[in-house]
Amino acid sequence: MSAFTAVKVLASGPFAGRSSSGDKAAASAWIGSSSCRILRPFHPHQPFSSVSSSSPSILRPIQAVSSSDVLSSKIEPNSPLSNLLITREEALDLYEDMVLGRSFEDMCAQMYYRGKMFGFVHLYNGQEAVSTGFIRLLKKEDSVVSTYRDHVHALSKGVPARAVMAELFGKATGCCRGQGGSMHMFSAEHNLLGGFAFIGEGIPVATGAAFTSRYRREVLKEANCDYVTLAFFGDGTCNNGQFFECLNMAALWKLPIIFVVENNLWAIGMSHLRATSDPEIWKKGPAFGMPGFHVDGMDVLKVREVAKEAIGRARRGEGPTLVECETYRFRGHSLADPDELRNPDEKARYAARDPIVALKKYVIEHNLATESDLKAIEKKIDEVIEEAVEFADASPPPPRSQLLENVFADPRGFGIGPDGKYRCEDPGFTQGTAEV
Amino acid sequence: MRDGEDVGHYGGSYKVTKGLATKYGDLRVLDTPIAENSFTGMGIGAAMTGLRPIVEGMNMGFLLLAYNQISNNCGMLHYTSGGQFKIPIVIRGPGGVGRQLGAEHSQRLESYFQSIPGLQMRQPVVLFEHVLLYNLKERIPDEEYVLCLEEAEMVRPGEHVTILTYSRMRYHVMQAAKTLVNKGYDPEVIDIRSLKPFDLYTIGNSIKKTHRVLIVEECMRTGGIGASLRAAIIDNFWDYLDAPVMCLSSQDVPTPYAGTLEEWTVVQPAQIVTAVEQICK
Numbered sequence: 001m002s003a004f005t006a007v008k009v010l011a012s013g014p015f016a017g018r019s020s021s022g023d024k025a026a027a028s029a030w031i032g033s034s035s036c037r038i039l040r041p042f043h044p045h046q047p048f049s050s051v052s053s054s055s056p057s058i059l060r061p062i063q064a065v066s067s068s069d070v071l072s073s074k075i076e077p078n079s080p081l082s083n084l085l086i087t088r089e090e091a092l093d094l095y096e097d098m099v100l101g102r103s104f105e106d107m108c109a110q111m112y113y114r115g116k117m118f119g120f121v122h123l124y125n126g127q128e129a130v131s132t133g134f135i136r137l138l139k140k141e142d143s144v145v146s147t148y149r150d151h152v153h154a155l156s157k158g159v160p161a162r163a164v165m166a167e168l169f170g171k172a173t174g175c176c177r178g179q180g181g182s183m184h185m186f187s188a189e190h191n192l193l194g195g196f197a198f199i200g201e202g203i204p205v206a207t208g209a210a211f212t213s214r215y216r217r218e219v220l221k222e223a224n225c226d227y228v229t230l231a232f233f234g235d236g237t238c239n240n241g242q243f244f245e246c247l248n249m250a251a252l253w254k255l256p257i258i259f260v261v262e263n264n265l266w267a268i269g270m271s272h273l274r275a276t277s278d279p280e281i282w283k284k285g286p287a288f289g290m291p292g293f294h295v296d297g298m299d300v301l302k303v304r305e306v307a308k309e310a311i312g313r314a315r316r317g318e319g320p321t322l323v324e325c326e327t328y329r330f331r332g333h334s335l336a337d338p339d340e341l342r343n344p345d346e347k348a349r350y351a352a353r354d355p356i357v358a359l360k361k362y363v364i365e366h367n368l369a370t371e372s373d374l375k376a377i378e379k380k381i382d383e384v385i386e387e388a389v390e391f392a393d394a395s396p397p398p399p400r401s402q403l404l405e406n407v408f409a410d411p412r413g414f415g416i417g418p419d420g421k422y423r424c425e426d427p428g429f430t431q432g433t434a435e436v
Numbered sequence: 437m438r439d440g441e442d443v444g445h446y447g448g449s450y451k452v453t454k455g456l457a458t459k460y461g462d463l464r465v466l467d468t469p470i471a472e473n474s475f476t477g478m479g480i481g482a483a484m485t486g487l488r489p490i491v492e493g494m495n496m497g498f499l500l501l502a503y504n505q506i507s508n509n510c511g512m513l514h515y516t517s518g519g520q521f522k523i524p525i526v527i528r529g530p531g532g533v534g535r536q537l538g539a540e541h542s543q544r545l546e547s548y549f550q551s552i553p554g555l556q557m558r559q560p561v562v563l564f565e566h567v568l569l570y571n572l573k574e575r576i577p578d579e580e581y582v583l584c585l586e587e588a589e590m591v592r593p594g595e596h597v598t599i600l601t602y603s604r605m606r607y608h609v610m611q612a613a614k615t616l617v618n619k620g621y622d623p624e625v626i627d628i629r630s631l632k633p634f635d636l637y638t639i640g641n642s643i644k645k646t647h648r649v650l651i652v653e654e655c656m657r658t659g660g661i662g663a664s665l666r667a668a669i670i671d672n673f674w675d676y677l678d679a680p681v682m683c684l685s686s687q688d689v690p691t692p693y694a695g696t697l698e699e700w701t702v703v704q705p706a707q708i709v710t711a712v713e714q715i716c717k
Binding site: 175178181184210211216415418420421 | 476
C-alpha cells in the first residue's frame with residue numbers, strides 16, 4: 001500500500017466526490033480561465049479506526065494523469081452544461097458578498113489617506129473569492145480564524161460593516177470596542193475568533209476551536225455538534241512551525257478543521273518561491289495524513305466546490321483538509337507598502353482574472369441574473385458602506401475609564417490594595433493606573 | 437480538560453496527573469505531541485470556545501516555546517476582543533531549580549511572565565510549581581476548599597522583621613526561622629503566593645507592624661519578582677520603613693550542573709539568617 005501521495009486529476013468528468021448539499025457537480029462549467037486544475041490526493045485506508053461514529057468511505061474513484069496531459073488539455077469555458085453550479089439566490093449572495101468586501105476595502109484605503117484610521121491596515125482586494133467561496137457555506141456556529149488581513153473574513157462571516165468600520169476608526173462602538181483595531185477583529189456572536197498580528201498565531205487557536213467541537217460531540221455527548229473551523233493564513237505562514245505542528249495534531253485527532261492557504265505568492269516583499277523549498281503547499285497535507293487540494297482562488301465557484309467537499313468531510317468526522325488557493329492581492333501588503341517589487345505584468349495578469357468580474361460574466365452568460373440586478377446590488381452595497389462610515393464617524397471614542405476594562409476577565413485580578421479591599425472596588429480605580 | 441506531554445498514560449512527568457486518564461478518558465486528559473506553542477494555542481482556542489483547559493508544561497522551561505501564545509493570546513485576547521472572549525485557562529507545571537538537572541531544566545522563569553498584561557500568575561492563570569516540592573506531604577483538608585488566588589498566606593506571625601517569600605524559598609526561610617528563633621529573633625514570614633498581583637494588604641499590615649522587610653526569592657536578581665515587589669513596597673509603605681528593603685535572590689547565572697555550584701546559585705538558609713541579623717541591627 002502506498003504512502004500518502006497526491007496526484008493531479010483531470011477534472012473532465014463529473015466529480016466523483018460527494019457534497020453534503022447533494023448538489024449537481026458539473027465539472028465543465030468553469031469560469032473562463034486558463035488553468036483549471038483541482039488536485040486531489042489519493043487517500044489511503046487509515047490504519048487505525050477513529051473514534052468518529054461515521055463510517056468513512058475511504059477510497060474515491062479518481063483518474064490519475066500526468067501533468068503534461070493536464071497542461072495540454074483544453075477545458076472549454078463555455079461548454080454545454082447540463083447543470084449549473086449555483087442557483088440564482090446563491091449567485092446573488094456570492095456576488096453581493098464579494099462586492100461588499102471589495103467596496104469596503106476600497107473605502108478603507110480612502111479613509112486611511114484621509115486620516116480616519118491608522119496603523120497597519122492590510123487590504124484584501126483581489127482575494128474575495130476565497131473568503132466568499134468558503135465562508136458563505138458556513139453556519140453561524142462554525143468558527144473562522146483569520147490573520148491581520150481579516151476585514152473581509154469578518155464581513156463574510158456576518159459582522160456588520162458598521163461594526164468593522166467603527167473598530168477601524170478606533171471608536172467605542174467597534175466590534176472590539178476600539179481595543180483591537182484592524183488586525184484584531186473578533187466577534188463572539190459570529191464566531192470570528194480573530195484577527196492575529198503574528199502569522200501562524202491563529203492556527204493553534206483554530207485547532208483548539210475544532211478540538212472543542214469534537215470534545216463536545218464525544219465527551220459532552222452533544223450529538224448535534226458538528227461545527228467546523230476554518231483557519232485562513234498565507235503562503236508565508238506555511239513555513240512556520242505552528243502550521244506544521246497543527247497539521248499534525250489536527251490529523252492525529254481528526255479534528256473538524258479546514259486549513260485554507262491564501263497563497264498570493266508574496267509575503268510582504270518576499271516571494272513565495274524564494275522562501276520555500278517546495279512551493280507546492282497542497283502537497284504538505286498528505287505528508288501529515290490529510291488530503292491536500294489546490295484550487296484557483298480567483299474563481300469563486302471553484303473555491304466553493306472544493307470548500308463544500310472539505311467542509312462536508314469535516315462535518316462527517318472524517319478529519320481535516322488542507323486547501324491551497326492560488327490567489328493575488330491587487331494592492332500592496334498594507335497601505336504602508338510601496339509595492340515596488342512585484343512585476344507589473346504579473347499584476348496585470350491577475351487583474352484580468354478579477355473574481356468579481358468573472359462571476360459577473362458567468363452570472364450574465366448563464367442567465368442567472370441581469371445587469372440591472374447586479375447594479376442594484378452594487379448600489380445597495382454603496383449605501384451600506386456610506387452608512388458604515390457615517391456611523392463610525394459619529395460614534396464616540398472610548399472614554400478614559402475603558403483603559404483598564406477587559407484586562408482581566410475578573411477584575412479582581414488587579415489584586416488587593418493596601419487598604420484590604422480589591423482595587424477594582426475602589427470607585428477611583430478606573431482613573432488610576434493598572435500597575436500592581 | 438488537561439493537555440500536555442505525557443499527562444495521560446504516563447501520569448505526568450512528576451505523576452501529578454496519575455490515574456486521571458484512566459478515570460476520565462483520553463480526550464479529557466490529552467497526551468499531546470511535543471509542540472508547546474501549538475498545544476498551548478490549542479488550549480487557548482478551546483478556552484475561547486467554551487472549555488476550561490489546564491495546560492501542563494512538562495517543565496516550565498518548555499513553556500518558553502509557548503511564550504508567543506501565552507503573551508500574545510493568553511494575556512491579550514480578552515482585551516483586544518473588547519471583552520468578548522474569556523480565556524479560562526490554567527497553565528501549570530514544574531519549574532525552578534531541582535537537583536542537578538542542568539541549566540535548561542532548572543529555569544527560574546517567574547519574572548519573564550510577570551510583565552505580561554492580562555496574565556495572573558497564580559482568568560488566565562499561570563501556576564508555577566516547584567519541582568522539589570512535589571515530594572512534600574502535607575495534610576490537605578478532606579472537604580473541598582477554595583483558596584483565594586490573590587491573597588498571601590501568613591506562615592508565621594512575628595514582630596521583628598517581615599520576610600516575604602514564595603515557593604521553595606518558603607521552606608528555606610522556615611528553616612532559617614528556626615535558627616533565628618534560637619538566636620532570639622521573631623521573624624514574621626509571609627508566603628506571597630500570588631506573584632501578580634501582589635497582596636499589598638497583607639504585606640502592608642505586616643510592614644506597618646515590623647518596619648523591616650526582607651524578600652527572599654528563587655528567581656534571578658535582575659528584573660526579578662523581588663525587584664518589582666521592592667518598588668511596590670517603597671511606593672506604598674515608605675513612611676513605615678526603618679531600614680532599606682533587603683532582597684535575597686538567586687545569582688544571575690544559568691543553573692550549573694555541579695551540586696556545589698548549584699547550591700551557591702540559590703539562596704540558602706544560612707544567608708537568610710545573616711540577612712536578618714543585618715537588618716535588625
